[in-house]
Amino acid sequence: MTTPKKPLITQTKGISQTEITNTASIPELKAKRKQQPDAHNLVASILNKDITALSRAITLIESNNQKHYALANTIVKQCLSHANKSVRIGITGIPGVGKSTFIEAFGCHLISKNKRVAVLTIDPTSTLNKGSILGDKTRMAELAKQKNAFIRPSPSGNTLGGVAQKTKESIILCEAAGFDVIIIETVGVGQNETAVHNMVDFFLLLKLAGTGDDLQSIKRGVIELADAIAINKADGEHNKQATLYKNSLAKALSLYPEKLSGWKPKVTTCSALNNEGIESIWNMVEDYKNVTTANNYFHLKRQEQNKFWLIDTIETRLKANFFSNQHIKKELEKQLKLIEANKTTPFAAANYLLSLKY
Ligand code: GDP
Numbered sequence: 030m031t032t033p034k035k036p037l038i039t040q041t042k043g044i045s046q047t048e049i050t051n052t053a054s055i056p057e058l059k060a061k062r063k064q065q066p067d068a069h070n071l072v073a074s075i076l077n078k079d080i081t082a083l084s085r086a087i088t089l090i091e092s093n094n095q096k097h098y099a100l101a102n103t104i105v106k107q108c109l110s111h112a113n114k115s116v117r118i119g120i121t122g123i124p125g126v127g128k129s130t131f132i133e134a135f136g137c138h139l140i141s142k143n144k145r146v147a148v149l150t151i152d153p154t155s156t157l158n159k160g161s162i163l164g165d166k167t168r169m170a171e172l173a174k175q176k177n178a179f180i181r182p183s184p185s186g187n188t189l190g191g192v193a194q195k196t197k198e199s200i201i202l203c204e205a206a207g208f209d210v211i212i213i214e215t216v217g218v219g220q221n222e223t224a225v226h227n228m229v230d231f232f233l234l235l236k237l238a239g240t241g242d243d244l245q246s247i248k249r250g251v252i253e254l255a256d257a258i259a260i261n262k263a264d265g266e267h268n269k270q271a272t273l274y275k276n277s278l279a280k281a282l283s284l285y286p287e288k289l290s291g292w293k294p295k296v297t298t299c300s301a302l303n304n305e306g307i308e309s310i311w312n313m314v315e316d317y318k319n320v321t322t323a324n325n326y327f328h329l330k331r332q333e334q335n336k337f338w339l340i341d342t343i344e345t346r347l348k349a350n351f352f353s354n355q356h357i358k359k360e361l362e363k364q365l366k367l368i369e370a371n372k373t374t375p376f377a378a379a380n381y382l383l384s385l386k387y
Contacts, residue, residue, distance in 0.1 A: 033227060036104035036137045037054060039252060045283070049172070051161065053096060054192075054194065055109050058339050064102065066086075066089065067109075068100055068103040068104050068107065070246055071085060071086050071104055072086075072104055072107045072108060072205075075104075075110060075123040075205050075206045075233055076108075076205060076206070076207075077215055078143060078206050078207050079206075079231050081201065082125040082198070082208070083093045083179065083202055083206045084181070085106050086101070086202050087181060087184075087199045087202060088103075089101040089104065090105065090184075090195050090198045090199055090202070090285075091184035091195050091199075094182070094300045096152075096262075101198070103164045104202070104255055105198050105201055105202065106253055107203050107301065108202050108204075108205035109201060110207075110314065111204070111205040112200075112202075112204035112205050112224075113204060114204055114211055115200075115203070115208055115210060116209070116211070116230055116231065116314060116318055117200060117211045117228065117229040117230045117231070118210065118211070118212050118213070118229055118230070118233060118314060119154065119212075119213045119214075119215070119222075119225040119226060119228070119232040119233065119353060120132060120212055120214050120215075120230075120232070121215050121216070121221065121222050121225060121227035121232075121233075121234055121235070121259070122216075122234060122235030122236060123190040123216070123237075124216055125237075126235045126236065126237050126261055127235060127237075127261040127262060127302070128214055128216075128235060129168040129169050129214075129263060129309075130261075130301040130302055131211055131235060131259075131299070132169055132172065132214060133168075133169045133170075133172045133301075134170050134302075134304050134307050135301075135307055135310065135311065136148065136172040136175075136178055136212065137172055137175065137214070138304075138307050138308060138311060139209075139210050139311065140172075140177050142300075143312075144177070144210050145177040145178075145179075145207055145208045145210070146172070146175075146177065146178050146179070146208060146209070146210045146211075146212065147180075147181070147182050147203040147206075147208040147210070147211045147212070147214045147376050148169065148172070148177070148178070148179070148180045148181065148211075148214060149191055149200065149203070149211065149212070149214070150182055150183040150198050150213070150215065150227060151183055151189075151192055151196050151214070151215040151221055151224065152182075152183035152216060153193075156208065158221050162364075168180075169218075170239070179208065181199065181338070183196075184196065184199075189221065189224055191202045191223040191345060191349075193225075193227075193228070193341075194338065194342055194345065196228065197228050198301050200213070200228065211229075213225050213228060213229055213266045221298075222251045222254060223254070226254045227337050227338070227341075229336070230256075230317075230318070230321075230327060230330065230331070231256045231314050231317050231318075232254050232255050232256050233255065233257050233258075233259060234251060234252065234254075234255040234258045234259070234305060235258075235259055235261050236258055236259070236260050236261070236274070236278075237260065237261060237262060238260050238262075238263075238267060238270040238271040238273070238274035238333070239267065239270040239274070240279060246359075251282060252278075252281075252282070253285065254311075255294055256290075256292060256294055257294060257295045257296070257297065257310065257313050257319055258278055258282075258294065258295075258296045258297070259296075259297050259298065259299045259300055259306065260274050260275050260278075260296070260297070260298045260299070261298075261299055261377045262300060262301075262302070263298035263300050263302070263305070263306065264300035264302060264303050266381065267314055268298075271298045272298060275297065275298050277295050278296045279296040281298060282294050289319070289326065290317075290321050290324075290330070291320055291324050291326060292317055292319070292321060292326075295313050297309060297310065297313070300320065311365060311382070350387075351357070351387070354387040356385065356387050357382060357385060357387050359383060360381075360382055360385060364378035365378075
C-alpha cells in the first residue's frame with residue numbers, strides 16, 4: 030500500500046492552510062470565492078462548522094474594500110450570540126523561541142482531548158517589512174492536517190490597531206464555528222503583546238534561558254502581562270539552565286502585587302520539541318479558568334476588553350479618516366512647512382488642522 034502524499038502546506042494569500050489541506054484545489058476555491066457571498070448562508074455554514082465558510086467570512090473581515098464592511102459587520106453580529114464559549118489563549122515570544130513548535134504540540138495535545146483548536150496570528154511586521162516573521166515559512170504542518178484545527182495567518186494591515194481589530198472579530202467567528210480553544214499567536218516585538226493581551230483570557234509568554242532573551246526578563250513589562258511563563262527548550266544541555274532561570278523568574282514574579290484576577294502567575298519549563306511540559310501548561314489554563322470563573326473575573330475581563338475595543342476602533346477609524354482626507358493632507362503639508370520655518374508651533378498647527386471640516 031502506498032502512503033498518501035503529504036499535502037503541500039504553504040500560505041496562499043487569504044486561504045488558510047487548513048482550507049487547502051481539507052478541501053479542493055486552489056483554483057476551485059478561488060472560483061467558489063468569486064461568487065457573491067451571502068451573509069445568511071455564510072453564517073449558517075459557519076454554525077455548521079464549515080471551515081471554508083469560516084475562512085471566507087474572515088477574508089471579508091480582513092478586506093480593506095469598503096464594499097465588504099457592511100457584509101462583514103452583519104456576519105459578525107449574527108455570530109455574536111453563538112460566540113463566547115471558548116478559552117482564548119495569547120502566546121508570544123521572540124522569533125526562534127519555539128512558538129510554532131509549541132503551538133503544534135499544544136494544539137495536537139488539545140485535539141487528542143477532543144477539543145477543536147483555532148490558531149490566529151497577529152503579525153503587523155508583515156506589511157511593514159514586506160516579509161512576515163510568522164507567515165512566510167511552513168509552520169505547524171502537523172496541526173494543520175488535523176480536521177479539528179484551523180490555522181489562519183496574520184491579516185495584512187498598515188497598523189497594529191487595524192490588524193488586531195480584524196483578529197478580534199475573527200475570534201468571534203471561530204467561536205461561532207465551535208472552536209473550543211482559540212490561540213492568538215504573536216511575535217514578541219513592540220506593541221503586539223499588549224494588543225493580544227487585550228483580546229485573550231490567558232496570556233502565555235514563552236522564553237529562553239541562556240540567551241539575550243533572559244536579560245530583559247526581570248524587568249517589568251510583558252512579564253507583568255503574563256498569566257504563565259514557560260521556559261522552552263528545556264531539554265538536553267539547556268535543561269539545567271532552564272530550571273535555574275525558572276526559579277529566578279518565579280522569585281521575581283512573587284514580588285509583583287497580586288493581580289485583580291486573583292491568579293498568581295506560574296512559571297514552568299517545557300520542551301515543545303520533545304512534547305514535555307505541554308499537558309501541565311494546559312492544566313494551568315484550566316485552573317486559571319476555574320479560579321477566574323468562580324470569582325467572575327473571567328466574565329468581567331471580557332466585558333472590559335469589549336469596551337476597550339470599542340474605544341480603540343473609534344480612535345483608529347477617526348485617525349485613518351483624518352489622515353487619508355485629501356484636504357487635510359494638503360493643509361498638513363503646509364503646516365509642516367510652517368513648522369520647519371519656525372512660523373507656527375506644533376500645538377497651533379494641530380488646533381488649526383483639527384478645526385478644519387472634512
Ligand atoms: P518561532 O519562531 O518562535 O515560531 O520558533 P520555531 O517554533 O520555528 O522554532 C525555532 C527553532 O527552535 C526550530 O529549529 C525548532 O525546531 C527549535 N525548537 C523549538 N522548540 C524547541 C524545543 O523545545 N527544544 C529544542 N531543542 N529546540 C526547539
